[in-house]
Amino acid sequence: MSVVITGATGHLGRLVVEDLLAGGLPADQITATGRDTAKLADLSAKGVSTARADFGDPASLKAAFEGADTVLLVSGSEVGQRVDQHRNAVEAAKDAGVGHIVYTSVLNAAETTLILAPEHKATEEIILGSGLTYTFLRNGWYSENYEQQLHQARETGTVLTSAGAGRVASASRSDYAAAAAAVLRDPAAHANAVHELSGDTAWDFGELAAAMGEALGRAVTVTNVTPEEHEAVLTGVGLDEGTARFVVGLDTGTREGELAATTGELSRLIGRPTTPLVETLRTLV
Numbered sequence: 001m002s003v004v005i006t007g008a009t010g011h012l013g014r015l016v017v018e019d020l021l022a023g024g025l026p027a028d029q030i031t032a033t034g035r036d037t038a039k040l041a042d043l044s045a046k047g048v049s050t051a052r053a054d055f056g057d058p059a060s061l062k063a064a065f066e067g068a069d070t071v072l073l074v075s076g077s078e079v080g081q082r083v084d085q086h087r088n089a090v091e092a093a094k095d096a097g098v099g100h101i102v103y104t105s106v107l108n109a110a111e112t113t114l115i116l117a118p119e120h121k122a123t124e125e126i127i128l129g130s131g132l133t134y135t136f137l138r139n140g141w142y143s144e145n146y147e148q149q150l151h152q153a154r155e156t157g158t159v160l161t162s163a164g165a166g167r168v169a170s171a172s173r174s175d176y177a178a179a180a181a182a183v184l185r186d187p188a189a190h191a192n193a194v195h196e197l198s199g200d201t202a203w204d205f206g207e208l209a210a211a212m213g214e215a216l217g218r219a220v221t222v223t224n225v226t227p228e229e230h231e232a233v234l235t236g237v238g239l240d241e242g243t244a245r246f247v248v249g250l251d252t253g254t255r256e257g258e259l260a261a262t263t264g265e266l267s268r269l270i271g272r273p274t275t276p277l278v279e280t281l282r283t284l285v
């Protein structure tokens with residue numbers, strides 16, 4: 001069995017490689033890829049193969065994927081460019097004779113109104129059109145996404161949101177990585193499967209503030225604002241309009257319940273409960 005992982009220079013991809021190694025998959029069956037292989041030197045020292053794979057460079061993708069049974073395509077981080085980038089990766093996988101592609105998508109990708117979803121939905125369609133065997137890991141929110149707000153809460157004692165009473169079933173990156181590793185260890189068991197992955201518990205922003213308070217050892221409250229007020233605050237502190245609108249858009253999706261589903265699939269896949277929010281926040285203090 002040989003597995004190639006894209007985005008191994010990033011948080012999630014690295015955790016997947018580490019989980020595979022910890023689970024006993026021989027290092028020489030794993031290829032960790034990224035744009036800058038120098039960032040993978042420690043994995044290389046453990047016997048993991050490394051290769052440069054740039055979503056903008058189809059030849060690098062094909063060379064990195066050659067001989068692999070399974071590719072984990074970790075969605076890229078350059079929002080707005082990802083459909084073309086992911087298409088390059090899927091075509092390269094097909095050209096390289098890869099049997100199975102595993103893609104990190106977004107919760108309820110086909111129907112969600114979440115602002116980030118269209119690129120994931122388009123990627124899933126490209127994969128379906130490729131004829132490759134696939135697994136979609138439709139990841140919900142990372143608890144780590146609130147790191148910046150945690151640091152702001154330490155300074156200000158409050159969390160600013162326009163998500164209202166919206167709930168978020170977040171889990172830690174390592175939970176999602178463990179799920180990806182579980183699929184990569186036994187891809188045939190997940191052939192053409194769609195996994196809707198999220199945390200076991202959906203919390204609201206009052207509970208987020210309480211968890212931050214616990215992690216920080218200080219009182220934290222919520223400041224609820226309208227989307228218009230939220231955007232004005234964000235541009236007021238220097239965010240450009242596009243970024244501010246994007247952040248507010250994420251809160252709109254949250255308010256509308258797009259991140260609230262507790263499917264139980266993540267804990268079933270990893271064979272343990274997902275990591276409680278407060279536990280992840282404590283690691284970020």
Ligand SMILES: NC(=O)c1ccc[n+]([C@@H]2O[C@H](COP(=O)([O-])OP(=O)(O)OC[C@H]3O[C@@H](n4cnc5c(N)ncnc54)[C@H](OP(=O)(O)O)[C@@H]3O)[C@@H](O)[C@H]2O)c1
Nearest residue numbers: 007008009010011012035053054055075076077140141142
């Ligand atoms: N579910 C969630 O809550 C959530 C939150 C944030 C992001 N995400 C998605 O999940 C992915 C993984 O999360 P993460 O925390 O690991 O993100 P991350 O730490 O930012 O890692 C992103 C990875 O994508 C790679 N990448 C970006 N552009 C690339 C390109 N043009 N060619 C090749 N590789 C490229 C990066 O490589 P370099 O080291 O070369 O930059 C990096 O390895 C993100 O990329 C994003 O799509 C999900």
